[in-house]
Amino acid sequence: xxxxxxxxxxxxxxxxxxxxxxxxxxxxxxxxxxxxxxxxxxxxxxxxxxxxxxxxxxxxxxxxxxxxxxxxxxxxxxxxxxxxxxxxxxxxxxxxxxxxxxxxxxxxxxxxxxxxxxxxxxxxxxxxxxxxxxxxxxxxxxxxxxxxxxxxxxxxxxxxxxxxxxxxxxxxxxxxxxxxxxxxxxxxxxxxxxxxxxxxxxxxxxxxxxxxxxx
Amino acid sequence: xxxxxxxxxxxxxxxxxxxxxxxxxxxxxxxxxxxxxxxxxxxxxxxxxxxxxxxxxxxxxxxxxxxxxxxxxxxxxxxxxxxxxxxxxxxxxxxxxxxxxxxxxxxxxxxxxxxxxxxxxxxxxxxxxxxxxxxxxxxxxxxxxxxxxxxxxxxxxxxxxxxxxxxxxxxxxxxxxxxxxxxxxxxxxxxxxxxxxxxxxxxxxxxxxxxxxxxxxxxxxxxxxxxxxxxxxxxxxxxxxxxxxxxxxxxxxxxxxxxxxxxxxxxxxxxxx
Numbered sequence: 001x002x003x004x005x006x007x008x009x010x011x012x013x014x015x016x017x018x019x020x021x022x023x024x025x026x027x028x029x030x031x032x033x034x035x036x037x038x039x040x041x042x043x044x045x046x047x048x049x050x051x052x053x054x055x056x057x058x059x060x061x062x063x064x065x066x067x068x069x070x071x072x073x074x075x076x077x078x079x080x081x082x083x084x085x086x087x088x089x090x091x092x093x094x095x096x097x098x099x100x101x102x103x104x105x106x107x108x109x110x111x112x113x114x115x116x117x118x119x120x121x122x123x124x125x126x127x128x129x130x131x132x133x134x135x136x137x138x139x140x141x142x143x144x145x146x147x148x149x150x151x152x153x154x155x156x157x158x159x160x161x162x163x164x165x166x167x168x169x170x171x172x173x174x175x176x177x178x179x180x181x182x183x184x185x186x187x188x189x190x191x192x193x194x195x196x197x198x199x200x201x202x203x204x205x206x207x208x209x210x211x212x213x214x215x
Numbered sequence: 216x217x218x219x220x221x222x223x224x225x226x227x228x229x230x231x232x233x234x235x236x237x238x239x240x241x242x243x244x245x246x247x248x249x250x251x252x253x254x255x256x257x258x259x260x261x262x263x264x265x266x267x268x269x270x271x272x273x274x275x276x277x278x279x280x281x282x283x284x285x286x287x288x289x290x291x292x293x294x295x296x297x298x299x300x301x302x303x304x305x306x307x308x309x310x311x312x313x314x315x316x317x318x319x320x321x322x323x324x325x326x327x328x329x330x331x332x333x334x335x336x337x338x339x340x341x342x343x344x345x346x347x348x349x350x351x352x353x354x355x356x357x358x359x360x361x362x363x364x365x366x367x368x369x370x371x372x373x374x375x376x377x378x379x380x381x382x383x384x385x386x387x388x389x390x391x392x393x394x395x396x397x398x399x400x401x402x403x404x405x406x407x408x409x410x411x412x413x414x415x416x417x418x419x420x421x422x423x424x425x426x427x428x429x430x431x432x433x434x435x436x437x438x439x440x441x442x443x444x445x446x447x448x449x450x451x452x453x454x455x456x457x458x459x460x461x462x463x464x465x466x467x468x469x470x471x472x473x474x475x476x477x478x479x480x481x482x483x484x485x486x487x488x
Binding site for chain 1 (some may be wrong): 273275305306309310311312313314315316317319321323324325326327336337340341382385386389395
């Protein structure tokens with residue numbers, strides 16, 4: 001019933017697709033974390049206007065379907081902004097901002113859940129708020145946030161599959177390409193699913209280990 | 216009002232400080248002056264505003280109105296209508312705090328750093344001091360509070376009394392000219408109270424200026440040069456511990472002292488040493 005030769009014969013396409021997927025995962029996670037941290041700090045700012053901006057950012061991305069946002073970034077954004085961006089840039093920008101909004105919520109919650117006494121102690125020593133953030137608050141908050149951050153990162157990796165609609169040659173795009181000329185979607189998409197499971201199940205396990213070690 | 220032991224300039228000047236949370240006024244126009252070398256005990260039942268007053272001194276809490284000066288420098292000055300009479304930057308406030316040590320009821324040690332790193336953190340981050348000098352002084356301070364053997368421990372593995380002694384060393388490592396204590400023994404098991412009080416007594420005898428919110432009447436009696444008693448956000452009595460606590464004229468103080476009398480007696484033998 002299964003004909004695995006379509007996979008072995010096109011292994012290079014899958015491999016290349018996997019590399020692209022991993023590339024986009026790493027880039028959008030790093031950018032997403034940076035954006036998330038900035039937005040989280042903006043949301044915790046004493047200035048109300050900034051907090052409102054941060055809130056709007058998060059609410060926007062939490063309520064727009066990612067696929068819609070991706071397509072809009074590629075097709076509509078260049079027209080609105082009067083710029084030409086490549087599908088790669090559009091994909092990275094859209095996914096990083098989207099992931100950033102979720103990272104921001106995790107980081108904000110983590111910072112806010114920290115005992116106020118820690119900030120008090122840092123301030124009482126004479127630290128400025130950015131010093132307290134860097135030396136006292138964030139190192140502790142990050143520890144608590146490892147599980148949700150890892151979870152979001154895994155979601156981010158799965159979300160990169162949506163880039164295939166922009167014809168970014170990720171794993172899913174390559175799979176649909178292989179499927180289009182082999183007419184073997186069953187084998188092809190089974191393998192895509194297995195590849196994600198093989199990467200993400202150990203990642204989840206590792207994240208849990210990391211969490212336990214940091215306690 | 217007791218006069219200073221020596222006629223130096225005041226270290227803390229709090230005048231007409233008010234603080235409200237919504238419609239609830241916690242501090243109702245407090246005037247308090249602390250001179251160098253004084254050990255001032257702030258007493259009062261819970262909810263009397265003593266902790267809020269202490270936190271206003273280093274501006275962890277901003278008063279609603281009033282004036283505060285530390286070591287002659289105005290650090291807060293807000294009129295009753297909310298208008299700020301002085302523009303004081305975050306940098307100025309941080310600089311003031313670096314000269315005022317604070318010890319908290321819940322210790323607030325940094326749980327991600329070991330004991331030595333906790334003690335070194337202030338000078339390292341705030342003053343940018345080099346590690347060699349900092350470490351040497353930190354180790355001296357840990358010896359002073361009897362925690363030399365625990366320099367490599369993480370705070371999570373210390374008893375409450377040990378944590379509090381480390382937190383005193385952490386504050387002292389900034390070489391403050393004033394120490395604020397916010398109920399430093401209230402979160403401790405009774406058998407651990409003594410070790411912290413002894414550390415504080417040593418500090419007081421060395422001439423450190425201290426403002427101490429406490430329930431330990433024994434400590435106030437033995438060590439404080441002045442006792443300030445708060446009731447419902449106002450100072451209702453102050454003077455030497457003997458005057459205020461042993462011969463209370465104020466009804467509120469009398470009730471308070473009677474309630475704590477048994478505890479105070481228990482503490483006496485310990486403090487005599």
